[in-house]
Amino acid sequence: MKMLVVDDEKDVEILFLQKFRKEIKSGLLELVFAFSGQEALDLLSRSNPPEVVYVFSDINMPGMTGLELLDNIKMKYPMLTVSMISAYGDKENYEKAIDSGAKEFYTKPIDFTSLKTEISTLLQNT
């Protein structure tokens, strides 16, 4: 399963690679990274239909925000599963994300346990 992580903090890449070390090693999970909304869209459009099946995006990003990215993805690729994460776990952001079709809404710091659970659920479904 190919998963796209979108965050403007570049260290997220190292962190995710280490956190999902075993899953990657076993070939169950493939991680790709984008550091802005636009980059994410570019990456998704490289193949049609996209190889990515799961997008995990931060909301607070300069330029295109995660919520905009969510709208864009849901418009172009309605089948994709998207989860959002934000430093601010406020109701407003949460509702907006869920309304726009996000599967889950996470609050920073990332709870990797629940993320892993979700990913394993997704893996089982495929």
Place this chain on the structure above:
Amino acid sequence: MRQSLLIVFSLLYAGVLHAQENTLIVTPEMINARDELALADVDGWIFREGNGADWADADIDLSNWNEFKPSELSVKNADENGKIEGWFRLKIRLDEAFAARPIFWYKTSFEAVDLYVDGELVHMYGKTKADVNGYKPYLNFKALPIPADLEPAKEHLIAIHFVESTYLFPARLKSELSGPWTFLSMTGQDHYSRLQVNERETLIFKAIVFSLCFVLSLFFWILVWHNPKERTLLLIAVFSSFFTIAILAGNLAGEQASFYNWWFYFAFFIFFIFAAMGILPLVISQIFTRNVSKKLKWIFFGQVMFGILNISIIWGKEPLLISAIVCFSICSYFIYAYWKSLRGAQWAIVGGIVLMLILLILTLLSLIFGIRLPAVSQLFGLPLPLSMLIYVSIRFKEMLTEVQINADKVIMIAEEKRVLLEAQKDTLEDQVKTRTRELSLSLENLKATQAQLIQSEKMASLGELTAGIAHEIQNPLNFVNNFSEVSKELLVEMKEELSTGSKEEAEAIADDLIQNLDKINHHGKRAASIVKGMLQHSRSSSGHKELTDINSLADEYLRLSYHGLRAKDKSFQADFKMDLDPHLPGINANSQDIGRVLLNLINNAFYAVSSKALSTKESGYKPEVIVTTSKHSNSVAVSIKDNGDGIPAEIKDKIFQPFFTTKPPGEGTGLGLSLSFEIIKAHGGEILLDTNEALGTTITLSLPINEM
């Protein structure tokens, strides 16, 4: 009827006879009174109009002669040409007393007269020739009396042939000017010698009066020349001149060199007397009231016109009298009205007028009573001009005194002012000291308030940042936590790998661990630096300058600002870009101050773009803030560019003023930009503003690169 006529005739005849039989006995007593006997008014004269060759003879028919005195002659006797011609006869006998004393004939009136004694022509006064050209009035009044060759105690017949004509000169005036004694009189030796003396004295006195008046006039005019603004002097000078001209004309008229000149000078004399009497009230008014009313000026013109009228038509004493009465009435009115307020020099004029009046009355009385005034009466002309001289001199003295008093006053006032000024100076100094104390106190208060304000501005901007800071700290802390957690997991894995003996795998994990620890360290430092920056921001500026990396400051504060605003307002939407010159040198600056400036400017930029995002109808508007750093020859520049609505021209000049804000009340202190401006100025840099309502605003900070 015939009888009654006869009676009338006989009576008339008897009268005539009586008259002719009536001989005038001249006694020394009759002459002694004035040493002069006016013959015109004595009884015994008989008269016949016309002329006859033998009318001087003793034995002629006197039936056509009437009893008539020369003093009874008047204009009525003149024919249609104004001419009167006739003969007077008088029988006269001198008292024996005259054997020892000589007696003289004397005449001072205008008629041409031929004097016959006992039928013999004794003297011709003027020319009695019947034809117009031959006639000449008698004018030589200064001629001395001529001896009367009369035998005492013997009866003599005096016959006078006289002609008076008005064709050259009004008879009316002549007759009126002639007193009874002027026709013909008999005078004694005393009178003769007195006349001789009188003539000399008169000449001397006339000369004195004229020269004095002339000199005075000249003097007054010189005064006028030097004091052209003094109207009093001008009026006095004019009066004095009129008066002097009148005197000169009168004197010349008395010299009667020829008839025409005499007439001319006489008219001149009359005119200037009128003029002088006309101007006198003006002089008095000016001296008493310092003013000449319009009425008085009209009266003056009236007097002058009246004088001209008199000379050209009336020829009488009455106009002169009326003019004199008018003149002295007005003068008297002024003296009466201002009597109580009169002072000093004005009394001189009063004195002059009163004296003049007394002398005038004396003259009038002498005319009425037929008294010949002594030569000294010529001095009657002096009191008025002299009183004016006295007035002028006293007035000048008064003026000098006034000037002296005024000068003293000025000195006194100046002295008072000086004392007052000194007192005021002391008061002022005290006041200045008090005010200075108060001012320095309030200055201290102000400084304290200012410090408080600056502090609250800092706190306010810090407050705005709290959420951003929290986010900015949370991010690295998350990484610290995440990396430490994952490292722990990695270590567990590594132990497993080591126990299974896969050394390569363990080494790879160890490499990851090293990297993770680096990340933990990096993000820990990142959080620490943000906390440090926040503390610095709230701390008061130390003014200490150090080598500062503008790029990292710009980066840090751009993020802080962005996340702060983002955290505060969920609807906030903006993009930011950084274009930082990697070769930017460090500059010597107070980093917290510069950071504060950057934060302020970036906050403003975000505020501008998010405001536009909310209000704009422009579709596809992308709010964006771009921070650029660049190096110039001796400075570094930081530009903060936004694509907001720009700054309206009308407030462009105000944005750096303290307390100026466009934000709603309570949202901004209005101190941000003014403090930024102060800080940049203190660093020797400058803030450039480039704003456009369509393109947005670019604020550029320029900071000098100083030698360390």
